[in-house]
Amino acid sequence: MTRQRRGGWTGLDVRLRDGVRHGVGVKHARYAVLQVPVPELEAFVLPRHRHYDADYVSTDPAFVHAHVTALGPLPAEFLADHGATVAAIAAAVPPFDYRLDRVVAFPDGLLHLAPEPDDGFRELTGRLVAAFPQWPPYAGEYLDTVPHLTLDQTAPGVSTDSTQALLGDLVPVTCTAARLDLAWWEPRRCRVLASWPLGGG
Numbered sequence: 001m002t003r004q005r006r007g008g009w010t011g012l013d014v015r016l017r018d019g020v021r022h023g024v025g026v027k028h029a030r031y032a033v034l035q036v037p038v039p040e041l042e043a044f045v046l047p048r049h050r051h052y053d054a055d056y057v058s059t060d061p062a063f064v065h066a067h068v069t070a071l072g073p074l075p076a077e078f079l080a081d082h083g084a085t086v087a088a089i090a091a092a093v094p095p096f097d098y099r100l101d102r103v104v105a106f107p108d109g110l111l112h113l114a115p116e117p118d119d120g121f122r123e124l125t126g127r128l129v130a131a132f133p134q135w136p137p138y139a140g141e142y143l144d145t146v147p148h149l150t151l152d153q154t155a156p157g158v159s160t161d162s163t164q165a166l167l168g169d170l171v172p173v174t175c176t177a178a179r180l181d182l183a184w185w186e187p188r189r190c191r192v193l194a195s196w197p198l199g200g201g
Helices: 041-051 078-092 120-129 160-170
Strands: 030-035 067-074 095-098 103-105 110-113 149-153 172-179 179-185 193-196
Touching: 030 078, 030 120, 041 160, 041 172, 067 120, 067 172, 078 120, 095 120, 103 160, 120 149, 120 160, 149 160, 160 179, 172 193
Parallel strands: none
Antiparallel strands: 030 067, 030 179, 095 172, 103 110, 110 149, 179 193
16 A cells, blocks of 8 residues: 655654654644544554653543544634534545554555545545645645554564554454544644534434
8 A cells, every 4th residue: 555745744643753753743733633533443542642742642531542534734723614514524424334454554654554445534535625625635745645544653673563463452443433523633732622423423
């Protein structure tokens, strides 16, 4: 699985390593993301946040660090201006099942789980992109965005095999995408700003 990168960032949700935030960079230290929570993988992803970028660990009980990004980064005022549109889009996409199984790496070394099938995620992102073309996924850095749940970044001692082993019996797992969250990512202030049930609840 590959993704074509225009250059620059390696993705919004790459962990901190050695004091450098590889994903959003300085220009997006505070941003909103429309994301589908994956609570089944929170037991793995949350400790990785604590290890690499503890400032982005949320105390909001509604906040799920394990997620598949639907659209982002988005500005702080996004909810006030566009919440009704997002609610309508979420209502138009019914809940869908998907499976997480095998750890794979993008060419830039981002280790992730790819949902299979990924049609539901692509439909959701496609509808959001059509509604908000001014905010392309990942700030337009990629020619094609692949739905994924970020786990880690390759490094000495960190590989697809080692990460797969660390996941243990958390995978394979079948999940249901049931809601869309607008999550605010900011050091020591990560929280859920709004949440919409897929299919309108």
